[in-house]
Amino acid sequence: MIKRFGLIAVMLVLTAVMILDFKINEPFLRFFESMVEVDLSARSEMQTQTIEIEEGERLFIEVDESRLNLEPTKKKSLTVTAQSEDAVSVVRSEDGIVLKVLEGSVATVSLPEAILPQVTAYGASVYVSVNVAEIDARSSYLSLTDVKTGKIKAADSYVQLTNSTPEIIETTRCQLEIAQAEAKKDQIILDATETVVNVSSVALVKGNAQNSTVSLEYVDEVDLTVKGGTLRVRRTENNLGLHLEGTNAYLELGDHFSRITAEESEVTIKMLRTDAELLVETTGTEISTNVVGAEGPNFSYVRGKDAKEQTLKTQGGILRLYSPFVSM
């Protein structure tokens, strides 16, 4: 009896303490803070300088073999934090402000919203979470989070986009990773050359890819011209518009609208639904299929009633069309 009431009394006291603790402190925050640690030791020794900047004034940032963080700030002036004042040089000219991060430095630039910087990076690690006018990166690591404007140009770099939709992304010999954690509503415009592109959960992907390895997943709408290289499209939701030239493509087609043209390509199409409709026009294309009613050099495969229009025009190359529900 004593044990029982003692336990209940302790629990009541503990509940009161817990409620008070949650009201006054933030125990969950403390808990997660103890889990993830951010290296602040270097930052504590850093020097901060404030630079006055007017709205509409242009800002050029050059990073060479260094690390740069671009963060937003609500202040009207620009702040630069680095391990020493010498690590960053600031030059004012008629064109605007030129900010150079010197080799081997770590700098954090906090920018007001109205300022859209133009960044040039070489052999650098650049972490961006502000809107930009343009980024030109070479042999760099580029990470963009919540960036909604600007033109991204990258060569021989690793580019990671999270919840970011710059106006255009031009990449050459890069690895490009695009993922949207928020609700898919934005579009990505690509111009990729010899690039490995992985896109996931984006509303619209448009543009060109040359000799690249492109993988698209959970994309609502695709409008791509792919020349050479490989393309993999899985779990697309709505519209699929593709023009393939000399490409090795693997496409999963549901009941969404599709319009595909292929020249001298090796195309494998998996029909995800048995009631899907696909109109195929081929010329000089080698065909293998297990889909009933899809035989002959120029064939038209039609099934189902409510399926949306899907057309495929191929010229040359190989076409493999199969349904996982029909045995080969």
Next chain:
Amino acid sequence: MISWKLYLHEWRENGFYWLLMIVGTIAVKVLMNFGLFPEELFSFPLILSIFAYGILCTSPLAKERKNNTIYIKKSLPVPGYVHLLVKIGWLMSSYVLYLVFWCALYFRFIVGEGDTVFLFSDTGILEAAFFLLAPFFGIVLMQFSYLIANYVAKFRSAFSFWAFVLTFYLVIRIVPLVAKVFEFLPDFAIAGTSGSYVSSGFILAVLAVSVALLFINGKLWDNEPAI
């Protein structure tokens, strides 16, 4: 050896539920092959199994009491924490087996054709620590809230839930303190972040608290009040 026998006993007692999940998972796959179940929902059996295992965390304990086998177990020359550890071992090993089975069955949906599968990434140790430690801690906590509820005669479920919330609160308060003790140990860098690390002290603190809870649970199991 006696632990192994207890482990096999767990399989005999609770293996039916595991088998039921396997049969259910196969049934979903068969329906999917005939086009009667949407392929997009291939993870449905896995989600269902997580809920099922959530219930299974304490039901083997309740079953022991219901079938009166708890007294046979208590008569064995084995401390209480071993019994509980065997139950945790069964839960975790059977779930890993189920996961392997599920992955094998839906492999095509998970990775797609021609994709390369990496079993261990750069942060493999970190992932393994979380995937093993989180269920271990969860089960121990649920066992504790179940066993502590034996101290009351009525409203055991509500009391158990209350105890669960309070214990969880205590743990989130204690873990940061214990983590400080292990602060000298190296941390794990989080890939893709700038200078962010998962503190190995945190992982060890959760482990230490979980083990401490396990021993407390063992004492509660051994000294169950007669109500």
